[in-house]
Amino acid sequence: MHTIWYILLTILGISVLVITHELGHFWMGRALGFTITEFSVGLGPKLFGIKGKRTEFTLRALPIGGSCRFYGEDQEVQDERCFNSKPAWKRFLVVLAGPLVNILTCVLLCFVMLLAFGKTTEGTQFIRVSEFLEDSPAEEAGVEVGDVLVSIDGNRFDDYQTFTELIKNADSSGLELVVLRGATIEEHVQEEELIKQTDTTVTGGTEMTVHLSRFGIDQKTGNRLIGIRPDLRTYSLKEEKFTVWKAAYMAFPETAELGGLVYKSLGMIITGQASCRDMSGILGTVDAVSDIVAEQNTASDAIYVFLWFMALIAVNLGIINLFPLPALDGGRLIFIILEMIRRKPVPPEKEGMVHFIGMILLLLLIVALTISDLLRCFGR
Numbered sequence: 001m002h003t004i005w006y007i008l009l010t011i012l013g014i015s016v017l018v019i020t021h022e023l024g025h026f027w028m029g030r031a032l033g034f035t036i037t038e039f040s041v042g043l044g045p046k047l048f049g050i051k052g053k054r055t056e057f058t059l060r061a062l063p064i065g066g067s068c069r070f071y072g073e074d075q076e077v078q079d080e081r082c083f084n085s086k087p088a089w090k091r092f093l094v095v096l097a098g099p100l101v102n103i104l105t106c107v108l109l110c111f112v113m114l115l116a117f118g119k120t121t122e123g124t125q126f127i128r129v130s131e132f133l134e135d136s137p138a139e140e141a142g143v144e145v146g147d148v149l150v151s152i153d154g155n156r157f158d159d160y161q162t163f164t165e166l167i168k169n170a171d172s173s174g175l176e177l178v179v180l181r182g183a184t185i186e187e188h189v190q191e192e193e194l195i196k197q198t199d200t201t202v203t204g205g206t207e208m209t210v211h212l213s214r215f216g217i218d219q220k221t222g223n224r225l226i227g228i229r230p231d232l233r234t235y236s237l238k239e240e241k242f243t244v245w246k247a248a249y250m251a252f253p254e255t256a257e258l259g260g261l262v263y264k265s266l267g268m269i270i271t272g273q274a275s276c277r278d279m280s281g282i283l284g285t286v287d288a289v290s291d292i293v294a295e296q297n298t299a300s301d302a303i304y305v306f307l308w309f310m311a312l313i314a315v316n317l318g319i320i321n322l323f324p325l326p327a328l329d330g331g332r333l334i335f336i337i338l339e340m341i342r343r344k345p346v347p348p349e350k351e352g353m354v355h356f357i358g359m360i361l362l363l364l365l366i367v368a369l370t371i372s373d374l375l376r377c378f379g380r
Helices: 002-031 088-117 137-141 160-169 244-271 282-294 299-321 329-342 348-377
Strands: 036-051 056-070 119-122 125-132 148-152 175-181 184-191 195-203 206-212 228-234 236-240
Touching (some): 002 088, 002 282, 002 299, 125 160, 148 160, 160 228
Antiparallel strands (some): 036 056, 119 236, 148 175, 184 195, 195 236
């Protein structure tokens, strides 16, 4: 039951992010004197609407997304109220406003997280075995609760992601795991006004090598498991609280850091370090976010993780929409820039055809990702 609520909360959160994107277009359009015929919440068939003086506000059946329709948009209408009759610089700002509001939403969410939760800076990690899962290959091989994991097949690791990658890439016949047994783990804490520094030391113990001859399989993701519940520790942990002004200042570099993750992910796909199968559509995103939020041990952790994912999705929406591709805001901006350079617009029928082809390709990508999400969710 709890998972259903987390799914609904995630859908609501993503919907709000999409609506704020459309609100960016709406606010800028209103400010610059554009005629907006409809602002809709949701997509699909219209459920009901409220007519304002200049705009109809509608609620549509599908609770994801929204739209902002301008008078005469993508049409060759000889009317001074028409979208395409407005000066190019005004249209540029209106199109830019949607992605810009997404990025500013990320800044706002980062500000809230920094102010409410502070920031934790972690050093290198080590993994201690806290308990075993059922039918654990690690327990069968001789690993014990309290062991500190050191290396896999001679490769040391200092974070959980590298640890899981080494398991994933290990030979199918098994792996050699080095553990540190009987070590003493001590924490040393120093506190100042807004900063808490925790340093952890691991001393003593004996290194032992065990051979795992088989792997478990995560039924949901298909990933290999060695059957442990890890207790992740860090050698250095800095917890910092922020004043309002410091949080507002730090929200911008935090947003830049999240934006960097978007480019890093795209770079990994382009260079082959990740495959298109690692991409997720809306269903996969909702499933992943809701699962991770549901796994948190405290309400505070769940709220923080939820806000972090919403910030990541917000900056993702902003950056992706600025890509110079047809049907995206970035593609429309390219045509407006060409118009400014040429001092005359690209023929509407040609621009419309480019965006139409782009929209078809975008819809095909969405369908492909949705099918991939469904297959992944049902474990095929």
